[in-house]
Each structure stands twice: as structure tokens, then as C-alpha cells.
Amino acid sequence: MKFFYDKVSALLQGIVSNNYKITLDYPVWELPSRQKFGDLSTAAPLKIASKLGKNPLEIAQEIKEDLGKRVSENIKKIEIAKPGFVNLFFSESLLISELKEIIKYKQDYFKGNNNRKVLIEFVSANPTGPLSIAHGRQAVVGDVIANLLEAQGNQVKREYYLNDQGRQIDLLVLSAKERIKEIEGKECHIPEGGYQGEYLKDVARAYLKEGNGGSLYQFCLCYIQSLIKADLDKLNISFDDWFSQKKLIEEKKVEEAIEALKEDGFVYEQEGALWFSSTKFSDDKDRVIKKSDGTLTYFASDIAYHYNKCRRGYDKLINLWGPDHHGYIGRVKSALKALGYKRKDLLTVVIIQLVSLKSKQKMSKRAGKLIRFSELINEVGKDAARFYYLTRKDSSHLDFDIDLAQKSSFDNPLYYIHYVCARIESIFKKANSPLDEEFSKYLEEPQELDMVRFLLQFPLCLQKSYYSLEPVFIIEYLKELASMFHKFYEKVRVLGDDPKKTKARLNILQATKEVLYFGLGILGIEPIEEM
């Protein structure tokens, strides 16, 4: 679909007054609070004026006259505002004809036509234990970003990078071994830096019962991977692929990548170790890829992993990492450039900030242990967990308020949104009159047109989220939409005495429902038909 504002924008872009290029500042989806400034606004006169040393109001006047001549049938009025804005107000017929498009095309109205092959890698928590609440946030944000990418028409693969080799795994297996000893009544010493968690006792017990003397390493890995999968399943998140680091190493992909770097002269030896000269790109210092004891670093396999992603033909890579990895971005990007993948926006790393829990009952304080992600889900449920994980920007620390998420009252924004679904469904159940094509002239209340305006801005919200990879904007939009709907509901009675007006208003409800359901669909949250 070509979005409404794209169409209008295209309409206006043909208009260049005396070679002034007009850029459109508004609308954005926050518009209702600024509605007096019009449906579209531009500060172009100010910018042009400062360049040319002219009076901005005179330039605004020129633009107004030029626009007025060319798009009069779709524009109700054009205003000039100090110190040099031009504000356009759309005609009602333009707004309503677009509302009809939403009702006609339904969910397809919001879909984009990008077509990139995108690989999004997220969570990728070490398989040494169940997920933490911070991983939960990465999981939800990653899943929603993937939904957004898909809705914009891209081919998306969700991938989990499984660090199934290395010291952490060794420590895990050693710790499990000690737990087995413990169960067998022998002395038990969890190694320095090992894993103390209760779940390892479960692993040990399960191994003794069903392990049949097989590889403890294999058993631990499978067991814990299934724990992680179960946690993700509670959020309704699944991955297309679990990419094994071990396999990468066994298949000599790391050596291959190092060879490729060597060929181009980006590798050197010093003090018995092998270094990648990442400072030749945009890193602070060079990085070791093979240690002096001959083993490879984690970074080396990460180079190979990203090399592999590119060779699989993806033209866009997105990684979601925790804030402890931010220092890592430069070296991975450097490696990709060194390997010949120079496209500037090839790799985007989204840093997801940490999560803390807030609750009056001190459920998180149990003997200083970290609260497990699965406990959180059990407390608040899938939809509330998904919703609240998305209420802050990726780059902001999130304080998860468990009490609020559990509340079924009006200060819980998810309930506020769900209440819209319930009210709409309830009206449709009682209405039983079909939608009418010829409703345009029966929409005249300000609340009705406000609803239409706001609904038409939803694609802008989607685009904003899409380009910034910030799902929070959809949350904010839906909260605003809910607020507008409840106002509309109070002021304008849908099922009234005038059947023409009723039909017209049912059209608004229908379009609201399409927007709401599409938005919730992206967020992975179920609508509720009855409350």
C-alpha cells in the first residue's frame, strides 16, 4: 500500500515555489496535541530565509499562494504562522476517502513493500542457565522488531547464536559433575566461577535417571537449551535457527575467516599472538584473534559468524546486545569492513539496556538470588510481560513495575487499551447493521474527525518504529489511540436514533479496530473481545 501521507507528500513535492525545496515537518503521529497547527506543516520558509537573508513571512506567503493554486480541492485552508510556518488543513472529503481505504484493504493497508533479506540475531544468552529478566526484554524487543520488519515486506530470519563451546560451558559441565557427586553422597566442590544455581541439581538428577552414561556435555546443553526454549515459548517467541558456535569452529569456518583477513593484510603476529588490525577501520585498538597458547578468542569466532551471515546472502544484519557488549560493536563492524562488506548500514547493533524489577512484595529478594524470567511471566502473564517490556526506548533503563502489570484497573495502560477492544466488540454485537459506503456526509462531530485524522497517522507511527527500531512508539500510539477512542465513545453515541449516523460511526469503529488489531499483532499481544 502507498500510505496516505506518502501520497499527500508526493502531491506537494511537485510544488516547488521559485526553486525552494519544501520539506514537510509534520505530520507525525503525535499530532492531536498540535492540531491547531494543521494536518501538515512546514518550517521551510524559516530555513530558506536564513539562507537567503530574506523575510521568512514573505517566503511563506509565496508558498501559500503557490500551494493554494495547485491543491485546492484537497486542502481546506492554508495558514501562515509566526515566525514563518506554513500550515495546511486537509479537507474532510480527503480524510474520509482515505478512511474508506483502511476499511477496504484491512490489514493490508498497513503493509510495506521493502524487500530486504534481514537476519536478526537476539537473546543469544549463554546456554548455562535459564533466561534472566534482561534476556526477556531482548527476546520481546527482538521479536517485535522482527514483526515490524516483516510487516514492511522484508524477508526476516530470527536467529539465536548458541555459545555451546568455551570456558563458560566447561564450567557448567564441571559444576554439573559436582552436583552429580553430591547426589551420590560424595563431597561436592563447585569450581571457582562455576554455576551454583538450583537448576543444575535438576540437570544432575535427570542425567542420572535418563543419561545412560552418555556425554554429560551433550546432556547439559540439551537440557538447558530446552529450559530456554520453554521460557521463550511462554512469550510465544521462537527462532528459525539456533546457530552453533561449536559447529562453526569444527567446520573450520574460523580459520577460513582468518585466512580471508590475512589475504588482505589485516592480520599480524605480536608477542606470540595473532592480531586483527581493527584500528585500520574504526576501532580504538587492535584485537587478538588467536592467543599465544594457540587457542582462538571469542572474537575470532564472532568474526567468522558474521562473515557467515553475509555469505548466506543477507543484506541487512541486526543484532540485539546487552549494554555490556557495547564496546564490542566497533571491532565487529571493523571485521566486516575488512572482509569486504562495506555497506554502511549492513550491520545495526541495538543495545538493549538493563531491566530492574519494582514490586511492593519483595519477590526478587530471595536470598539475594536473581529472579528468574519464568517467575516473572508466571506473575504477570504473557501479554502484560510483552507490553511492559516495550514501554521504554531500547536505550533506556527499564524499571518493570510488577504490581502495575498485575493490576486490572484503569492505571494499567494495557487494560486501558484492551478496554477499547471490548467496547468496540460490544457495540458491533449490538449493532447488526451493515457498514454503509455512503457515510461521508454524516461525519461532522469534531471527535469523529479527530479519530479519522489519528487513524490515518498510524502508518507514520509504524514507519517511525521501523526506521528507529524502537517498538515503544507503537505502544505510545496505541495508548493515545485508546485515549482518543474513550473520549469519542463518551461524546458521540454510536448506536443512536439516526441510522445514517450510526452507520457512519460504525465505519470509524471498524477502522479503529483494524488499526488496533494490527498494532497489537506487531506487539504480539492478543486483543480481548470481552472484559
Place this chain on the structure above:
RNA sequence: GCGCCCGUAGCUCAAUCGGAUAGAGCAUCGGCCUUCUAAGCCGAGGGUUGCAGGUUCGAUUCCUGCCGGGCGCGCCA
């Protein structure tokens, strides 16, 4: 010491590549149910945007320097 994130109403947060009167929700106070679900709506109070400069028509936003908070700076993964 260096890098990243953050600092906005009593609390939790918004504020569109720099835009117009810095907005919501909670909490507080006051109104609205014989009518589509009051889990809602309407109204009031509440601000020197951490501090000090700079850039310009215009700064919460950009730059510099401080103050305060979080995280990271390995031949760990």
C-alpha cells in the same frame, strides 16, 4: 583515566533529523452512570528541563566544561 546510556512535575515517563504555549499517566482535590461496558469521561493544582556557558530567528534536543546515577573498558565468553 577512556567509552556508552541516563538526568524533565511529588512518582513513572513523553516531547517528530533544533520548532510554535515542555505533554501524558499515577498520586491529590472537585464534578459526571435511567442511555452502546464508569476498567471510562470532564475539570483544577503542580516546571528556572541537574548546573554554567556557547552556537541562532528559535535549545529539553546540538557543542564545551562541571555535578549526580547506571554499565563497560582482558591474550574472558
